[in-house]
Amino acid sequence: MSSARQPFSFQRSGRTTDLSLPSNLSCKEDLSLYNGLRDAERKLDWTLSRKVMEVQDSLNKTMTRRRTLRVYVSHTTRNQSWQNSEEETPAVDFDSGKGIPSWELRVEGKLLPGPSDAEDSTSSLPPPPARKFSTFLKSAIIELDRDPRIYPEESIIEWHRNPSLPPEDGFVLRRRGDFTIxxxxxxHLDHTPERCQVAASLGDVLGLRQGSRVEVITALYQYIKLHGLQDKIDRRIVKPDDALRRAGLPETFPFQDVPSVVHRFLHPSEPATILHTITVESGASSSTTAYDIEIDMDDREYKSRIRDVLDRLAPTTDTRVARLDHEISETTQAIRASQLKQQFFQGFAHSPQTFISDWMASQSRDLETILGNDRGVPDELMRRSDFFRLPWVDEAVVVHESMRVAGTLPAYQSK
Known part of the structure; x- marks a missing residue:
């Protein structure tokens, strides 16, 4: 989906529409009902636009949902002494490892469906593709507890996610050995937002041992507000109490420095630890154990559904509203035209002679204006001599002479 998607809004069509009705209509009751409906429509439009803007703004924020990551740890054994018959002695090839006792460790995982996934199953939209196990991890470390003098192979195996490599469904580790280890x-889980370990000194005071950076800063803000630790005179200064000072906070610090103060007490979160025993004795050729780990992740599916709803809603709503507004505008224009006709005939019926005289005078003024004969000054003022002694006469002369000189100036310049 393109990132340049236009924001959704309940906009009217580009054409000019007047949906109002004259206030002097004879049907007062119907007019009040219509105006009430228009007021309700304005409130509804404002509410819907505000809600849509809030939803669009939420798309730019991190929407976290706690999910369960199920990790499967299994192992298999090969070429162990109890797996080979007494009559058959397998050929040993040290280069390829054939015939040498060995074991294989597998670490795999998948995200368990959440409550909202059950609702998504009834949706007509196709389900999003399942994420690979390695996309939930920053790194993985496998430590083998065995004697390096017997097994010179490395006992600590590390994996770190590389964005340039494709994700994996799991990890496979193969080693030689015929002893239980x-x-x-x-x-190291890839939480969204990133989770941090809070130093024990500050965590005991705030009652928070692990959380995102924003959660820890918010907890300290609330602690400061709850215990009234801001200076009574200068509210920009924070004076920590004895508990915070014992945790390592300074005697005083500016209120805006709370994030930097918290940052000194944050450490990388502890990894999820799984202990597993690889048994190579008889009857234990394979074993699988499942572990559930909580992980905070960005709710991409929910954001995708919101975008789909907004994309489907915008054009349909705009088209329907524009069509209805056009129909209402045509109706209001017809009502205003009918009202003018009604006033015309009512005036004529009340006093035909006076009405015709006023109407002809009005038509004469309009005709003079159209033909350019209207001087813009009433005839009564034109008959008064003192009208031409007012200051506007001098100003008119100056303007007239300026226009005349400006008209003759190009002729002098061309000579």
Missing amino acids: RVRILL
């Missing part, structure tokens, strides 16, 4: 798996 313990494995520790560390998964």
Whole structure:
């Protein structure tokens, strides 16, 4: 979808429309009902536009939803002594590893469906593609507890996400060995927004051990407000109480420096730790264990549904409203024309002679204006001599002479 999508709004059509009715209509009751409907429409338009703008603004913010990531840890064994028959002795190839006792560890995962996913199943929209397991991780570390003198292969295996590489559904680790070993798996989750570990000194005071940077800053803001730690004279200064000073905060600091003060107490969040035992004894050729881990993630599906609703709603609503406004405008114009006819015939019926005289005088003035014979000065003033002794006469002479000189100036310049 293009990022240059125009914001949705309940706009009227470009043509000029007048939906108002004259206030002197004879049907007062119907006029009041119509004006009431127009007021209700304006309020509804304002409310809908405000709500739509709020929804559009929310698309630019991080919408977090806590989901459950199920991690499957399994292992299989190969070429163990109990897996080979006594009559058959497999050929050993140290280069390819054939015939050498070994095991294979698999770490896979998937996102469990949430409550809203059940509602999405009834939607006509196609479901979004499932995300790969590695997209939920920043890094993964596998630590093997075994003697390096017997197994020289590295015992700590690390994986870090590389944006240039395609995502993976899981990780596979193969090693040689015929002893039971313990494995520790560390998964650094990619929370959205990023979660941080709060230092114990400040976390005990705020009652918060882990959270996003915004959550920790908000918690400290609320603590300052709740305990009245702002200076009574200068509200821009914060004076921490004994608990905050013991946690390591300075004696005083500006209120706007709360984010920078909090930043010193934030550390990377602890990884999710999974302990697993790889058993190679008889009867334990394979084993699978599932672990559920909570993860905060950006609700992309919800944002996508909002965009789809806005895209479908905008053109339909604008077209229908424009069509109805045009129909209402034509009706109001017809009502105003009918009212003029009514006033015309009522005036004629009340006093035909006076009405015809006034009407002919009005038509004469309009005709003079159209033909350019209207001097713009009433005849009564034209008959008074003192009217031509007013200051406007001098100003008119200056303007007239200026226009005359300006008209003859090009002729002198051309000579």
